[in-house]
Amino acid sequence: MEAERTDAVVWRNRALTLFDRVSVPVAVCDVYGRVVLANPAMAAECGTTPGRLRGREMLELFRPQEADQVERIAEALRLRHRSRYQVSVCWRAPGGAERYGELTADPVSDSVEETPALLVMLRVRGECPAPRPEAGPVRVSAVEGRVLALLAGGATTARAARELGLSRDGVTYHLRRLSARWGAAGRTELVARAYACGVLVPGVWPPEARAAEAE
Template structure:
């Protein structure tokens, strides 16, 4: 959102400098929300995403800008999408859930629910605030048609996670990792926390050790590198 898109009434009440402070604080809060979320145009094009949403794809938030949310997350039925499109066309302001499925970079197929809220202080422009609720993972089919979880699936790491692990193994601080990956410090911490929970470790040293044990980082190499 730029200053030209700010409602005149908000600018009048807040004043120019106050608006800048308010906007910066809002963006900081947006980055720290642990729930994957994005702001989209009415056509589904992502205008900005938070680290949690980008984490579902192993990229930085900026790399999701310009992508279409419905190309990333596949709706279960087209009727759900048509309902949102029609509501937006008629100017209705409400919440619309959509059942979706997607495949993350580590090969795991997930399913969940996208909730789209129409948000705007004026009739134009109108945006969609999209929230993702991850409900679970789908087991992969075996050759005979039965399904069974893939061994070692939980041990995999997305490319952005592997890069963060290599930097962490090299002794980089959170701020240094953020600069080298293009993430915010909160984005780096989000990925580290997510990996720690996935691998069942309690601190950064254990996380790095686990990465070597699992073969994510190359042994006998300095500076640390992915395999």
């Protein structure tokens, strides 16, 4: 029995060493998304150290771009489903630029009955550099600004349409125009560019657009 405990400690220490040395940002969270353990790569994305991440909410550090994604994952975890879950997120890098990517969460536990922890990996897709000060913020129409603010707050197309009194096709039309104008590949990049270009006000929740030009 003593030998088994010794072996368990040895393998745990080896696993922690490997965890710390992995270059991919990785964290272990409880079922509520609070950080239990983070490696240096994950901490670096947040501009801090692994110890200071402990107890922080993962979805406060990395802003989800689709509210229904998070709701679906929460429901699946309540039902003890053991699938791989992915959430599109954006966040402010230590240098000030907005980055975007995906968080992938895998439930892990010693038994099926046990409440799982979440092994979370961050995949960085890209970065939008901050605009040059002399250029000033990029201007968008009032409706475009409101669409972007709702999107940054996690609104779905249907919710944005209700809030703005538009059809879903109307919201999609504005998103397509903005994506074409900025060369954005998807909604995550669109929101990241809106923050990077000064269209959305940083540090404000719920998200808010700057004063926009009239249509």
